[in-house]
Every structure is written in structure tokens, then in C-alpha cells.
Amino acid sequence: MSGGVHKETHNRATFAGDTAGDAYGTHRAIEPPGALPQPAWRLDNDFTRIFPGEVLLAVETLNIDAASFTQMEKEGDPATIVLRTVAERGKQHNPVTGSGGMLLGQVVQVAPRGRPPGEVLGPGDRVATLVSLSLTPLRIDRVRAVRPASAQMDVDGEAVLFASGAYARLPADLPERLALAALDVAGAAPQVARLVKPGAVVVILGAGGKSGILCAAEARRRGGPGACIVGLEASPRAADELRALGLCDAVVAADARDPVAVRTVVLGATGGREADVTFSCVNVTDAELGAILATRDRGVVYFFAMSTSFTKAALGAEGVGKDVDLFIGNGYARGHADHTLTMLRDMPAIRALFEKRYG
Amino acid sequence: MSGGVHKETHNRATFAGDTAGDAYGTHRAIEPPGALPQPAWRLDNDFTRIFPGEVLLAVETLNIDAASFTQMEKEGDPATIVLRTVAERGKQHNPVTGSGGMLLGQVVQVAPRGRPPGEVLGPGDRVATLVSLSLTPLRIDRVRAVRPASAQMDVDGEAVLFASGAYARLPADLPERLALAALDVAGAAPQVARLVKPGAVVVILGAGGKSGILCAAEARRRGGPGACIVGLEASPRAADELRALGLCDAVVAADARDPVAVRTVVLGATGGREADVTFSCVNVTDAELGAILATRDRGVVYFFAMSTSFTKAALGAEGVGKDVDLFIGNGYARGHADHTLTMLRDMPAIRALFEKRYG
Numbered sequence: 087m088s089g090g091v092h093k094e095t096h097n098r099a100t101f102a103g104d105t106a107g108d109a110y111g112t113h114r115a116i117e118p119p120g121a122l123p124q125p126a127w128r129l130d131n132d133f134t135r136i137f138p139g140e141v142l143l144a145v146e147t148l149n150i151d152a153a154s155f156t157q158m159e160k161e162g163d164p165a166t167i168v169l170r171t172v173a174e175r176g177k178q179h180n181p182v183t184g185s186g187g188m189l190l191g192q193v194v195q196v197a198p199r200g201r202p203p204g205e206v207l208g209p210g211d212r213v214a215t216l217v218s219l220s221l222t223p224l225r226i227d228r229v230r231a232v233r234p235a236s237a238q239m240d241v242d243g244e245a246v247l248f249a250s251g252a253y254a255r256l257p258a259d260l261p262e263r264l265a266l267a268a269l270d271v272a273g274a275a276p277q278v279a280r281l282v283k284p285g286a287v288v289v290i291l292g293a294g295g296k297s298g299i300l301c302a303a304e305a306r307r308r309g310g311p312g313a314c315i316v317g318l319e320a321s322p323r324a325a326d327e328l329r330a331l332g333l334c335d336a337v338v339a340a341d342a343r344d345p346v347a348v349r350t351v352v353l354g355a356t357g358g359r360e361a362d363v364t365f366s367c368v369n370v371t372d373a374e375l376g377a378i379l380a381t382r383d384r385g386v387v388y389f390f391a392m393s394t395s396f397t398k399a400a401l402g403a404e405g406v407g408k409d410v411d412l413f414i415g416n417g418y419a420r421g422h423a424d425h426t427l428t429m430l431r432d433m434p435a436i437r438a439l440f441e442k443r444y445g
Numbered sequence: 446m447s448g449g450v451h452k453e454t455h456n457r458a459t460f461a462g463d464t465a466g467d468a469y470g471t472h473r474a475i476e477p478p479g480a481l482p483q484p485a486w487r488l489d490n491d492f493t494r495i496f497p498g499e500v501l502l503a504v505e506t507l508n509i510d511a512a513s514f515t516q517m518e519k520e521g522d523p524a525t526i527v528l529r530t531v532a533e534r535g536k537q538h539n540p541v542t543g544s545g546g547m548l549l550g551q552v553v554q555v556a557p558r559g560r561p562p563g564e565v566l567g568p569g570d571r572v573a574t575l576v577s578l579s580l581t582p583l584r585i586d587r588v589r590a591v592r593p594a595s596a597q598m599d600v601d602g603e604a605v606l607f608a609s610g611a612y613a614r615l616p617a618d619l620p621e622r623l624a625l626a627a628l629d630v631a632g633a634a635p636q637v638a639r640l641v642k643p644g645a646v647v648v649i650l651g652a653g654g655k656s657g658i659l660c661a662a663e664a665r666r667r668g669g670p671g672a673c674i675v676g677l678e679a680s681p682r683a684a685d686e687l688r689a690l691g692l693c694d695a696v697v698a699a700d701a702r703d704p705v706a707v708r709t710v711v712l713g714a715t716g717g718r719e720a721d722v723t724f725s726c727v728n729v730t731d732a733e734l735g736a737i738l739a740t741r742d743r744g745v746v747y748f749f750a751m752s753t754s755f756t757k758a759a760l761g762a763e764g765v766g767k768d769v770d771l772f773i774g775n776g777y778a779r780g781h782a783d784h785t786l787t788m789l790r791d792m793p794a795i796r797a798l799f800e801k802r803y804g
Contacts, residue, residue, distance in 0.1 A: 110765055112705065122704055122734050124764045125757060184756035220756075221764040273763070296684065345481055364540045375481050383779070389755070396748070396755045396773055397543035397579075398484060404632070405580040405777035406469055406485045407611050414755055414771035417763035420742070 088115045096194045096244065099226075100135040103199060107137030111247035114223050116176070123248070124221035129176035131225045131246075139200030139249030141207065143191035145226070146176060147263070148219065148239045149270045152295070153369045153392040155237035165229040165239060172226050179220040185392040186219030187237070190256070190266045191244060200249050212262070214269045215245070216252035216423060236267055236444040254423035260430060264437070265283040267444035271297035272426040274367070274390055276419040278304035281363050281386055285312035288351050289361040289380050292368035293317025293334065294324030296444070297390050300426065301365045302333040303433055316355045318342060333433050342368045348376030366391045374399040375406070383409050390415035432442050450778050455503050455553040455603065459494040463556060466496030468608035468791035470654050473582050482607070483580035488535035490584045490605075496622040498559030498608030500566065502550035504585075506622070507537060507578065507598045508629045511654070512728045512751040515595035519674070524588040524598060531585050538579040544751040546596070548604060549615070549625045551575075573628045574604070575782055595626055595803040606607030613782035619789060623796070626803035630656035631750055631785040633726070635778040637663040640722050640745055644671035648702045648711050648720040648739050651727035652676025652693065653683030654745070655803070656749050659785065660724045661692040662792055675714045677701060690794050699728045707735030709794070725750045733758040749774035 107113045114128040114137075123129055137144050150164070157180060158164040172178055179186055193211045201207070215222060226243040233239070247253055254272075256265055274297040282288055288305040294317065300306045305315050317334040319325040320341060329337045336355035340347045352361065360382035366373055366389045374394060377387045387410050389399065399412050419425075430437045466472045473496075474485040482488055496500050509523070516539060517523040520780050531537055538545055552570045560566070574581060585602040592598070606612055613631075615624055633656040639649055649663045651657045653676065664674050676693040678684040679700060688696045695714035701708045711720065719741035725748045727731055733753060736746045747757065758771050778784075789796045 110705075122761070122764070124761050125731055184754065198619065217764050217766070218760045220760050250765050274785065346469075362726065372484055375484065389773075393757055394755045395543065396753045396758075397751055399755075399773045400751065400776060401544065401577045401579050402481070402483050405481070406609050407576070407577050407777055408775075409777055409779045410774035410775065412775055414748075414758045414773055416767075416769065416771055417759060418766055419770055420768045 099133055099142055099195055101198060102135040102137050107139050107200060109139055111221065111248035113137050114246070123177070123223070126219065127175065129223045130303055131176035131223045133225060133244045133246065136195060136197050136246065138197050140197045141193060141247040142195040143213070143245045143247060144194050145189050145191040145224065145241055145243040145245050146227055147190040147266060148187055148241055149266050150178070150187040150191065150237045150239065151183070151392055151399070152237055154180040154183045154185045154187065156369050157183050159234070165232050167408040168239065168345065169226060169229065172224055177219060177222055177224050183392060184220070186222070188215045188217070188219060188270055190214050190262060191245060194244070197388070212256045212297045213253045214256060214266050215247055216254055216269060216272060216418070218417065222247070231297055236263065238263065238266070252418060257427055260427065261441065262443055263425060263442050264430070264445050267296060267440060268426050268430055269423055272422040273301060273415065273417040273419050275300045275304040275336060275429055276422045276425045277388060277415065278365065281388065282308040282313070284308070284310045285382035286362040287314045287356055287359050289316045289318070289364040291318045291348070291364070291366045291373060291377055292391070293337065294321060294328040296367070298367040299328060299331065299436060300429065301367060302328065303429060303436055306333045314356050314359065316352055318348065318351065327439055331439065342373040342376050343370060345375035349379040361385055363388065366394065371395065372398070375402045378403050378408050379406060380412060381408065381410050386411045386413065388413040458501055458554055459490055460557060461494040461496050465499050465558060468498055470580065470607035472496050473605070482582070483577065486534060488582045488586065490535035490582045492584060492603045492605065495554060495556050495605065497556050500552060500606040501554040502572070502604045502606060503553050504548050504550040504583065504600055504602040504604050506549040506625060507546055507600055508548065508625050509546040509596045509598065510542070510751055512597055513539040513542045513544045513546065513565055515728050516542050518593070522581040523592050527598065528585060528588065531547070531583055536578060536581055536583050538693050542751060543579070546575070547578060548627055549573050549576045549580070549621060550604060553603070561608065571615045572612045573625050574606055574617060575613055575628060575777070577776070581606070587752045588631060595622065597622065597625070611777060616786055619786065620800065620804055623789065623804050624799050625654060625785060626799060627785050627789055628782055630659060631781040632774065632776040632778050634659045634788055635781045635784045636747060636774065637724065638667055640747065641667040641672070643667070643669045645721040646673045646718050648675045648717055648723040648726045649679065650677045650707070650723070650736055651750070652696065652731060653678035653680060654726055655727070657726040658687060658690065658795060658798070659686070659788065660726060662788060662795055665692045673715050673718070677707065677710065686798055690798065701732040701735050702729060704734035704738045708738040710740040720744055722747065725753065728752055731757070734761045737762050737769060738765060740767065740769050745770045745772065747772040747774060782784040
């Protein structure tokens with residue numbers, strides 16, 4: 087349990103209202119000055135003052151991006167590495183993977199100017215940020231707990247959300263950690279809903295993971311009973327859990343980094359049909375070609391995996407002469423938070439599995 | 446002048462017909478063995494024998510990927526670096542940018558088995574490869590000339606094309622170097638043709654470069670007189686040349702790495718309208734956010750630039766809350782070579798400019 091945050095321990099910041107602050111947060115970039123906060127190397131995390139448009143949050147839990155957490159576990163102790171990164175950069179922006187995550191916190195203070203008109207947000211409200219930690223000014227005072235299974239850390243600290251930064255109020259009817267885990271991949275299911283047509287052949291790499299399961303559920307809902315949904319999952323345990331959900335026509339095992347093996351198991355499961363749409367939700371590198379080779383000409387390959395390489399995907403498709411549309415997964419889609427939380431309410435088996443894993 | 450290649454100087458290879466050879470070239474991967482040739486670190490460039498499906502080429506000219514050539518010019522002498530890379534990796538696969546290019550050569554030998562049925566290709570035919578050098582086994586014996594303006598190098602050497610590898614026969618009615626330069630970006634215009642609708646607002650970053658000009662021409666053709674086409678070009682000379690072509694409604698200057706500046710000049714040129722489709726054809730890093738900020742909600746951002754970062758694009762869009770479709774540029778599209786060569790024939794002003802620059 088993250089415990090309650092005591093608002094009174096967070097000092098009220100001075101409002102730097104006479105200083106320029108923009109909706110994107112360029113005023114917080116230190117290195118280089120004036121950059122957008124995501125590409126910037128280092129952000130200003132001095133929260134003794136806040137700028138127009140900002141919301142100051144008392145941070146309770148960080149939900150680290152899965153690719154980033156895996157990388158840090160290989161390098162050493164994730165808590166130590168997060169503290170070092172935040173000290174150096176003023177944000178949890180993994181310099182190796184380039185990815186971040188999101189956070190759960192409580193509103194300490196809202197700038198008196200620059201917030202969206204009509205917004206109702208005030209001190210004490212509990213929110214999850216829907217923008218990456220890689221662009222969120224953050225200070226960590228202490229790491230209180232690390233939960234590797236969910237890639238979450240409970241911390242004491244503060245963060246700032248800019249006027250352009252999306253957030254979700256935590257729902258009253260779902261456990262907070264469950265909501266946080268689902269919101270971290272809120273962009274996945276809405277994109278699936280846009281791309282999967284009734285009767286489609288759909289392949290999901292890393293289908294037993296968090297975003298993979300949401301993709302499979304949405305693909306089944308949109309594709310209907312005539313769709314053929316194939317989930318690839320290398321972990322036997324995750325594969326069994328996925329099978330038990332009854333979303334996929336086939337759950338198969340293959341190393342996503344072996345393109346020929348991926349193609350072979352997919353064709354075996356679909357009766358020789360290539361995918362209309364393939365979603366890559368893996369956390370390993372070198373999975374681009376497997377996704378491409380599994381997909382039909384003029385089909386779609388949608389890469390949610392932050393471990394995806396732009397050049398490997400682009401040159402890989404060209405190299406094998408596949409005329410497919412290659413998408414960079416956009417973590418934001420209109421209404422994505424509501425969409426994903428509603429899935430948890432409508433699909434009790436997924437909710438139960440996520441509570442077991444990430445709750 | 447590349448001069449004639451003397452077929453008799455290339456020894457006939459032994460046909461390794463009893464050895465497995467697949468259409469994708471996994472049989473040429475040395476490190477790791479059995480990998481696809483694009484992700485492989487090192488390829489087998491021993492051309493004393495060829496495998497089923499292979500075509501052995503006498504290489505005349507390499508057309509290096511623009512992002513790769515720029516990187517090598519910054520590092521040192523491109524010819525030296527290319528020789529080193531090919532010696533180490535058995536292919537011209539720039540280890541920093543991950544990109545390659547393509548080549549022009551003459552067929553020395555066609556494997557007696559494993560080629561596509563009905564193909565008419567024989568010794569002496571002159572072809573340009575339409576697959577990346579990053580997956581093409583290559584041996585270079587000598588660099589004869591380097592032409593920085595077109596990122597081309599004339600070399601003596603040999604290469605192999607796999608059965609899955611696309612190529613184009615060099616057209617009789619166009620100069621070879623012009624054809625090679627255009628074929629290097631053959632994927633660009635066909636993708637524009639798919640995405641630009643009549644009357645669209647189209648933004649092209651790096652519009653004065655090779656792929657940028659082809660994108661602008663195709664956007665004008667598809668978008669019609671009601672379209673608003675804005676070209677961003679930082680080089681004054683390239684901007685003037687682009688203006689003279691009369692393809693764009695506005696040619697504006699901005700540093701593509703400054704997202705706020707890009708957005709400002711775009712909105713200034715369109716009367717405040719965000720782009721329906723933005724194409725990024727730049728050769729610099731950190732141009733992802735400029736393209737995203739210039740584009741409307743539910744619009745499309747298509748990244749042709751090999752210098753694009755997957756995570757910067759994905760997290761950048763999420764960070765500024767832009768619900769846009771982000772595409773990884775696929776260098777291959779059905780019929781792309783014919784499409785692009787036909788543009789040069791139909792558009793004499795572009796042909797003349799390309800001949801001046803790259804001929």
C-alpha cells in the first residue's frame with residue numbers, strides 16, 4: 087500500500103506568474119534551454135515556484151515503462167538507477183531506452199493562470215498522469231518500495247504537469263494500482279479499435295503482457311467471432327493465463343526475435359493466412375522483422391513496443407519487399423483513459439488477472 | 446564517369462546448389478548465423494560461390510543513404526569509412542545511423558535455381574537494387590570516385606541480390622546516375638499518392654531535398670489546385686530551387702529541430718490551419734516534434750527520414766497530447782520504381798534539377 091500522502095508536508099510553491107510559462111513546458115528545459123521537455127536532456131525540478139499552466143503533484147507511485155524497467159534490472163538495481171537518473175536529468179527519462187512511464191499522485195497546488203478553461207481540479211485530487219515521465223519534471227526524496235512484477239515504485243517526491251499534459255482522475259470503483267497499471271498502456275486498445283475490422287486476421291506479439299492482453303481483448307470485440315486472433319507469447323505462464331481468457335483462437339510460442347520462426351508459427355495457426363494487422367507489444371529488441379514477415383501485403387504493422395528501432399523496421403520491410411503500413415505506436419488517443427478503464431469494468435476476467443499481477 | 450564494367454574481369458562463381466539458400470538471404474548471415482541479413486552484424490561476402498536464388502552483380506556505383514553520408518562526412522573521409530565498414534561487416538551498413546543506400550551494377554551471373562518464375566535477367570543486364578545496402582552482401586576492391594553532392598561513390602566490387610530483393614532494370618531513356626538518384630527514394634512519391642487527398646493541407650520538412658521534392662510534386666498532383674502545400678527548407682539555395690519549381694504554395698525557412706518554430710512558420714503559411722498530412726524528409730535528428738506539432742488532430746505524420754527516433758516520435762506525440770497517426774516510412778511500395786521514373790519523364794523541371802544536382 088502506498089499509504090496516504092500528507093498534503094501538509096508539501097510546501098506551497100511561489101507562483102512565478104510574471105515569468106513566461108507555456109503549455110508544453112519549454113520554460114522548464116535547462117539543457118538545452120527552451121527545448122520541449124521530452125527531447126531536453128535536463129529539466130528544472132525546482133518546485134519552490136510554479137509557472138502558469140502548471141499543476142504541482144505529490145508523487146506516490148511511479149509506473150516505469152516496461153522496456154525501461156527490464157533494461158534497468160539488467161544493469162543493476164532499478165531504484166538506485168532511477169534516483170541517479172532523476173538527480174541528473176530532473177525527470178525519469180531512461181537514457182538507454184529513451185522511455186519513461188507515468189505516475190500516480192495527489193494535487194498539491196494548481197497555478198492560478200494558464201490551465202484549461204472549465205477545468206475542475208484542486209488540491210487533494212488524486213490523478214494519474216497520461217504523459218510520459220520522460221517529459222515530466224520530477225524530484226524524488228525517497229524510494230519506499232519497488233514492485234518488480236508491475237514495474238512500479240512507491241516514492242516520496244514531487245512532479246509538475248504542464249497545461250498540455252493529459253491526466254486521468256483516479257476512478258472510485260477501481261483499485262488505484264490496477265488503474266495505474268491499465269492507464270500506463272491506455273493508448274493500446276483505442277488504436278486496435280481503429281484498425282481491426284470484422285473477420286480480420288490479427289497477430290499480437292507479446293500477447294500475454296499488459297498491453298498485449300488489452301490488444302487481444304479489443305481485437306476480439308472488433309473482429310467478432312469470424313476473426314482469427316493469434317497471440318505469440320514466449321513465457322509459458324503468461325501464455326497459459328492468456329489462453330484461460332479465451333480471447334485468442336491460438337496462443338503460440340516463438341522467439342519474437344526470430345522472424346522466420348514467427349512467420350512459421352503464425353501461418354501454422356491461421357491456416358496459411360498472413361495477418362491483416364499485427365501489433366507488436368514485446369519488450370525485446372529485434373522483433374521488427376518478425377512482425378513484418380507475419381503480415382500480408384498492404385496490411386498494417388503497429389509497433390507499441392518502445393524497444394522498436396525505426397531503421398530496423400523501415401529497412402527491414404524494404405529488404406523483404408513487404409508493402410505494409412508501419413505505425414509508430416502513439417500512446418495518446420482521444421478518450422483513451424476512459425476507453426481502457428471501461429474495458430476493465432466490462433471484462434471481469436481481465437480485471438481479475440490484472441489485479442493478481444499488478445494490484 | 447563510371448566507365449564500362451568489363452564482365453570478363455569477374456570470375457564465374459561456383460553454384461552451391463546443394464547448399465540451402467533461402468529467398469531472404471539468411472544463408473549469408475555469419476554473425477549471428479541464420480539471421481536475416483538486415484539485422485545481422487556481418488554477412489558472408491565470399492562470391493566465389495553463389496547460392497540458389499542469388500544474382501551476382503559487378504558493382505559500379507553506390508548511392509549512399511543521405512543520413513549515412515552526412516554522418517560519415519562529419520566523422521571523417523566517407524570513402525575510408527565505407528571501405529572499413531564493408532571489410533568489417535560484409536555490407537555497407539553504417540553502424541551509427543543503421544542505414545545503407547542502394548547500388549547500380551551489371552549482372553555477372555544468375556543462379557540456375559531459386560529465382561522468381563518467368564524472370565528474364567541475364568549477364569550484362571544493368572540494374573539498380575531497390576533493397577537497402579544494409580542487407581546486401583558486398584565486397585569493394587577499390588573506390589574510384591566520390592561525389593559528395595549526390596552521396597554517390599563509383600567502386601570496383603561485387604554484390605549479391607537475393608530472390609526476395611527488388612531491383613529495377615535501368616531505363617534506356619534516362620541517364621543512369623539520374624535514375625539511380627531517383628530510385629534511391631522511389632518509395633516516397635507512392636506513399637504521398639496514397640495519403641494526400643484533394644484540397645489537403647500538406648507540410649513537407651526538408652522539402653528542397655531529393656525525396657522532399659518528389660513528395661511536393663506528388664502532393665501537388667494529388668492535392669490539386671485547392672491543396673495548400675508548405676515546404677520547409679533550411680538551405681537558402683535548395684529553397685530557391687524548390688520555389689522555382691512552382692510546386693508549393695509557400696516555401697519557408699525554419700530549423701526543423703525547433704518544434705515551436707516549425708509550428709509557427711507552418712501556421713503562418715497556411716492561415717492558421719494545421720496540416721492534414723506532414724512528411725518528414727530531413728537528414729537531421731530531433732525533427733520528430735516539429736512534424737507532430739505542425740499536424741492536426743487525427744492527421745498523419747509520415748517519417749521518411751532515417752534519422753527519426755522511434756521513442757522521440759512516440760513519446761513526443763503523447764507528451765503534447767496529439768492524436769495523430771505516426772508512420773515509419775517504408776522504402777518499398779508496389780510499383781514504386783516505375784512510379785518514380787515516370788515522374789521524372791512527366792515533370793521536365795524536376796528532371797532538369799535532378800540532372801544538375803545528381804547527374
